[in-house]
Amino acid sequence: MIPLKYNVRNLRVRWVNTVLSILATGLVVWSSCILFGFVEGLQYSLNVSGDPLDMIVLRKGSTNETNGGYDESKADSILTLDGIARDPQGRPLASIELLNIPVVERRGGGRANIIVRGIDPVARELRPSFQIIAGRDFEPGKAECIVSKNLSKRFAGAGLGELLVCGDKEQYRVVGIFTAGGSAAESEVWVDRQDLEQRTGREGSVSSVQLRAASAADYDRIKSTIENDNRFKLAPLSEVDYFAAQSRSSLFLKVGGTIIAILLTAGAMFAAANTMYAAVRTRTREIGTMRALGFSRMDVLFCFLGESMLLCLLGGALGLLATLPLQVITYGTSNFDTFSEVTFNFRFGPLVMGVAVGMTLAMGLVGGLFPALRAVRMDVIKALREV
Amino acid sequence: MKFLGYILRNARRSPVRTFLTMASTTVSLFLTMVLLSYFTVNDAVADSIKLLNRIVTMSSQGLAQPVPIARVREIAALEGVKAATPFSWYGGKFNEEVMPFAQFGVDPSTIWEVYDELSVPEEQKKAFVEKRDGAVIGRRLAQDRNLKVGDPLPLKQDLYPVDMNLTVVGIYDGTPDRDLRMCFFNWDFLNEELKSRANGQMADNAGVVIAKVASADLMPTLSKAIDASYANSDTPTRTQTEEAFAKMFSEMFGDLKGMIRWISLAVLVSLLFVAGNAMAMAMRERTTEMAVLKAIGFRRGLVVTLVLAEAVLVAGLGGAIGTLGAKVFFDLVDLGKYTAGMLPFFFVPWSTALIGLGASLFIGFASGLLPAIQSARLSVIDGLRKVV
Numbered sequence: 189m190i191p192l193k194y195n196v197r198n199l200r201v202r203w204v205n206t207v208l209s210i211l212a213t214g215l216v217v218w219s220s221c222i223l224f225g226f227v228e229g230l231q232y233s234l235n236v237s238g239d240p241l242d243m244i245v246l247r248k249g250s251t252n253e254t255n256g257g258y259d260e261s262k263a264d265s266i267l268t269l270d271g272i273a274r275d276p277q278g279r280p281l282a283s284i285e286l287l288n289i290p291v292v293e294r295r296g297g298g299r300a301n302i303i304v305r306g307i308d309p310v311a312r313e314l315r316p317s318f319q320i321i322a323g324r325d326f327e328p329g330k331a332e333c334i335v336s337k338n339l340s341k342r343f344a345g346a347g348l349g350e351l352l353v354c355g356d357k358e359q360y361r362v363v364g365i366f367t368a369g370g371s372a373a374e375s376e377v378w379v380d381r382q383d384l385e386q387r388t389g390r391e392g393s394v395s396s397v398q399l400r401a402a403s404a405a406d407y408d409r410i411k412s413t414i415e416n417d418n419r420f421k422l423a424p425l426s427e428v429d430y431f432a433a434q435s436r437s438s439l440f441l442k443v444g445g446t447i448i449a450i451l452l453t454a455g456a457m458f459a460a461a462n463t464m465y466a467a468v469r470t471r472t473r474e475i476g477t478m479r480a481l482g483f484s485r486m487d488v489l490f491c492f493l494g495e496s497m498l499l500c501l502l503g504g505a506l507g508l509l510a511t512l513p514l515q516v517i518t519y520g521t522s523n524f525d526t527f528s529e530v531t532f533n534f535r536f537g538p539l540v541m542g543v544a545v546g547m548t549l550a551m552g553l554v555g556g557l558f559p560a561l562r563a564v565r566m567d568v569i570k571a572l573r574e575v
Numbered sequence: 576m577k578f579l580g581y582i583l584r585n586a587r588r589s590p591v592r593t594f595l596t597m598a599s600t601t602v603s604l605f606l607t608m609v610l611l612s613y614f615t616v617n618d619a620v621a622d623s624i625k626l627l628n629r630i631v632t633m634s635s636q637g638l639a640q641p642v643p644i645a646r647v648r649e650i651a652a653l654e655g656v657k658a659a660t661p662f663s664w665y666g667g668k669f670n671e672e673v674m675p676f677a678q679f680g681v682d683p684s685t686i687w688e689v690y691d692e693l694s695v696p697e698e699q700k701k702a703f704v705e706k707r708d709g710a711v712i713g714r715r716l717a718q719d720r721n722l723k724v725g726d727p728l729p730l731k732q733d734l735y736p737v738d739m740n741l742t743v744v745g746i747y748d749g750t751p752d753r754d755l756r757m758c759f760f761n762w763d764f765l766n767e768e769l770k771s772r773a774n775g776q777m778a779d780n781a782g783v784v785i786a787k788v789a790s791a792d793l794m795p796t797l798s799k800a801i802d803a804s805y806a807n808s809d810t811p812t813r814t815q816t817e818e819a820f821a822k823m824f825s826e827m828f829g830d831l832k833g834m835i836r837w838i839s840l841a842v843l844v845s846l847l848f849v850a851g852n853a854m855a856m857a858m859r860e861r862t863t864e865m866a867v868l869k870a871i872g873f874r875r876g877l878v879v880t881l882v883l884a885e886a887v888l889v890a891g892l893g894g895a896i897g898t899l900g901a902k903v904f905f906d907l908v909d910l911g912k913y914t915a916g917m918l919p920f921f922f923v924p925w926s927t928a929l930i931g932l933g934a935s936l937f938i939g940f941a942s943g944l945l946p947a948i949q950s951a952r953l954s955v956i957d958g959l960r961k962v963v
């Protein structure tokens with residue numbers, strides 16, 4: 189075994205090449221990590237929302253809350269079903285909700301659809317760690333709204349105290365800013381349901397009912413009633429499944445990101461190979477000496493593979509480290525399932541780690557393999573004679 | 576020019592290195608082309624729509640809000656409007672596939688006047704008007720799904736509470752920068768189904784109204800006039816040019832755009848390091864040779880030029896293969912097939928390819944600069960003495 193110190197010293201001697209290679213691989217790993225960090229952030233925002241006993245009731249055939257709804261009378265009957273969990277005051281944990289999707293201007297230009305959700309008071313209890321972080325909650329009937337922290341930073345008129353203009357007739361005064369533990373609600377504007385009904389002329393219709401069952405057995409019973417009873421004939425979905433199905437827009441990012449990462453890795457592989465070929469070439473005599481001293485072919489192979497790995501690992505680590513400042517960035521794009529804005533934070537998790545490690549290994553191994561093989565195949569006598 | 580042979584030989588001296596540098600440039604430029612084209616294609620299409628003089632009327636409260644069907648006739652009757660059609664996104668499932676391709680309920684008697692850049696055989700136009708459940712689909716959609724005139728096209732409900740069992744009665748065609756993967760069907764059919772099978776839920780909604788205007792200068796005044804006349808109704812509207820309407824969708828990508836630009840930039844900078852590294856290694860191995868060149872009377876400027884020319888040549892070749900390769904690749908492979916209507920077409924425009932080529936030449940130049948200056952500064956004595 190040739191000590192690793194040999195490789196470290198070699199990298200130090202050719203420091204200009206080393207630094208350039210590290211920077212190149214670091215940048216490549218960094219840009220892929222950014223993409224996957226956002227994919228991970230998006231998935232997280234869709235996953236965090238689901239309590240296994242939570243259910244969302246949509247119109248049959250619809251895959252999405254934003255795709256039409258049903259009559260309020262049906263929703264009212266759902267609230268009377270047995271087996272719905274209750275809050276300390278004895279109210280059922282079931283919330284009738286109505287959505288509107290106006291086009292709003294982003295601060296800094298561009299437009300996007302955003303979700304305005306008309307809610308009943310109980311809705312807050314169905315969102316994990318709902319919290320008002322500035323201002324106060326809205327009062328019904330006063331055309332007031334509360335805006336998620338992420339949206340308030342990103343949309344014109346969505347700041348505290350400003351007037352959010354969704355349409356000629358639909359305007360709300362922003363009285364509070366809320367967070368909801370990173371869940372999907374963090375990309376929404378909340379108003380009183382009656383307020384929204386009146387302003388959009390949709391009295392008597394609802395988009396969805398969200399409820400929490402008291403137990404798993406209750407959950408199954410409620411589900412089959414809503415599905416089969418002639419009063420309802422609606423589509424009850426578990427919230428977990430519902431949000432999982434919505435991550436299709438993250439699939440788009442994921443496929444795109446994977447293609448980009450593969451191409452970037454290929455490009456960086458060539459670069460690593462280039463550096464290692466030069467390393468092998470300039471050290472021909474050294475390799476001959478090592479072989480003459482009795483190091484085996486395997487030793488030499490591992491030595492050069494190790495050096496290539498070390499080089500790429502340094503780059504990979506640099507790339508990963510460089511993503512740390514990104515954790516504070518909020519990112520917004522459209523969820524093409526609901527055609528509305530989703531905001532999420534860069535998230536450093538297993539996916540990002542996996543991508544970084546995978547890319548680094550691929551670059552180091554494949555990039556180092558052929559130069560190392562060349563070093564192994566060298567004839568000892570000829571190598572020693574080389575000038 | 577007489578040094579071209581020397582430059583070429585130098586580039587070929589270490590074929591593995593030259594190949595690896597070129598390959599790295601090729602891959603990076605290919606990727607950059609893919610990233611940048613995504614936006615240039617979107618912009619190019621939005622620009623080409625400009626010439627078609629269409630305006631789109633939607634609810635001022637967003638796409639989810641209805642526009643009453645009566646608006647279509649009222650807008651069509653305005654002076655300067657040639658024809659108008661409802662344009663209602665159905666968003667149905669096909670074989671349980673969610674959002675398989677774009678489907679719109681339209682007026683079969685005016686749609687081809689509004690979309691006059693699409694071509695449909697006359698007898699198919701007639702069949703579309705006459706057959707209640709008829710559908711006209713794009714040529715590429717027909718190819719992807721292997722659909723012919725006469726085939727059934729069952730769409731399952733998602734957004735609307737009724738299924739649509741359609742029959743293909745026609746196939747439209749158009750230039751490659753048009754979406755040839757849409758499905759048009761009769762809006763009246765959808766409305767009748769809603770009334771007879773869903774208690775009229777969501778009925779009488781035109782979705783949006785698309786109108787063909789006689790000339791471009793009429794568009795702003797017409798848009799304003801339409802919005803003004805409905806401002807105090809229950810369903811106020813927002814009317815904009817089709818270009819602005821399309822841009823609204825591309826603006827929805829939000830930060831994705833900026834991020835892709837940053838990634839492209841990072842790729843190019845990283846490529847600069849890669850190419851610079853390769854050139855520096857090449858020069859180190861040739862120290863003695865450079866000293867000899869100078870000893871026999873080559874001027875500094877010439878030495879710099881020789882090194883730079885080699886760097887530009889290698890990077891430029893790699894870049895040319897990457898950019899033109901991307902152009903040819905996406906001309907041959909139709910990416911739209913695999914994106915479920917998200918991306919109806921994808922190609923690398925010449926302008927983008929030229930930018931990529933320019934970027935690779937610049938990278939060659941910049942990567943050769945430092946090694947070139949170093950070899951120009953090299954003292955002849957030191958260089959001759961150095962054993963590599």
